[in-house]
Amino acid sequence: MNRRHHLLLIAAAATAALASAPASAQDTIRLIVPYAAGGPIDVTARALAERVRDTLGTVIIDNKGGAGGNIGADAIAKAAPDGLTIGIAATATHAVNPWLYSKMPYDAGKDFAGITQMVRVPNVLVMNAARAEQLKIRTVADFIAYARANPARLNYGSGGNGSAGHLAGEMFKQQAGIYALHIPYRGASPAQLALLAGEVDFNIDNLAAAAPNIRSGKLRALAVTSLNESPMLPGVPPLSATYKGFSIDTWWGLVAPAGTPKPVIDKLNKAFVAALNAPETKTRFAALLAEPVPTTPQQFDSFMAAERAKYQPLVKASGAKVD
DSSP, rough: OOOHHHHHHHHHHHHHHHHSSSOTTTSEEEESSSSOOSHHHHHHHHHHHHHHHHHHEEEEEEEEOOOHHHHHHEEEEOOOOSSSEEEEEEEEIIIIIHBBSSSSSSSSSSEEEEEEEEEEEEEEEEEHHHHHHHHOOOOOOHHHHHHHHHHTTTTEEEESTTTTTHHHHHHHHHHOOOOOOEOOOOSSSHHHHHTTTTTSSSSEEEHHHHHHHTTTSEEEEEEOSSSSOOTTSOOOBBBBTTSSTOOOEEEEEEEEETTTTHHHHHHHHHHHHHHHHHHHHHHHHTTTOOOOOOHHHHHHHHHHHHHHHHHHHHHHHHOOBBB
C-alpha cells in the first residue's frame, strides 16, 4: 500500500468516526420547543439545558410554536440527524395530533428517535368547591352516584376540541358509563375560569394549572388521572383505584431526528438522564408539579407508541378533527 492510499484510508476513517461520534462539549446544540416561551415545557427544557452545559456544551432553546405543536415537531423531524438539533415530543405532538389533524407534516412513529422521557404531570378531576358542597360530592363514588342518578345534568369544560382535558373527559365518561356535556373553551385558562365561575360542573385539568385553586379551596380535587397517587397531591386518590388501569397524564420528552446515530443518542441520553436525576432538577420541577421520568431511548420510543395507540380511539370517539 503506497503512502497516498494509506493517508486516504486514514482520512476516510476519521470522517466516518466524526459522522457517528456524539456531540462534543464544544458543539452548540439547538433544542426545539414546539410551544411558546414561558410555559412548563419551555421552563423545563431551559432548566435541563443549563444542567447539561458541562457535558454537552451550549444548548440553545428555539421556540417554534403553532399548529398545536406541529410546526416545531416538523422542524425537528426535518433537521439533520447529527445530534446538533433535538427537540421536545409531547402528548399533543406525538400521541394526539396524528389522529386529530387530517393532514400531518411528519410521521410521529417514523420520523423521530427517542432520547429520554423528561416529565409526567398528572391531570386532576376537579369541581367548583361550592358546587361540590351543594351536591354533596366529596369523592369519586359520590360523583358517579350523582351522575347516574341525574343523567344529562352534568357538563364539563376543556381548552377546546381535541385538547388534553377534552380527551381525558371522554375517557372518564367511557370508563364510568356516565354522560356529561362537553363545553369547549378557547384555551385551558378560560376553561378554568368558567369552572371557578360555576359555568361548568367539572374539568379534568392539568395539575400544575389547577393546584393554586385547589390549595386556596376554590376547587375540590376528587382524583388524579395518573396510574398511582401523585406525590404532588398527597391524599387524592387516582382514578385507577376505581377504574383499573385508568391513566391519562400530560408528558413530554426529548427526541432527535430519525437516523441519528446510536452513539449520539446514547451520549445525549446519558447527559440528560443525569440532569433529570439531579436533586436540583427534582426540586425545580416540583415547583411546576412536574415529576422527572428519565428513561432509556428504547423505553421512550415504546412509551410514545403505546400513547399513540391509546389516543387513537379516544380522538375518534370525541369526534374532534382539525382540517
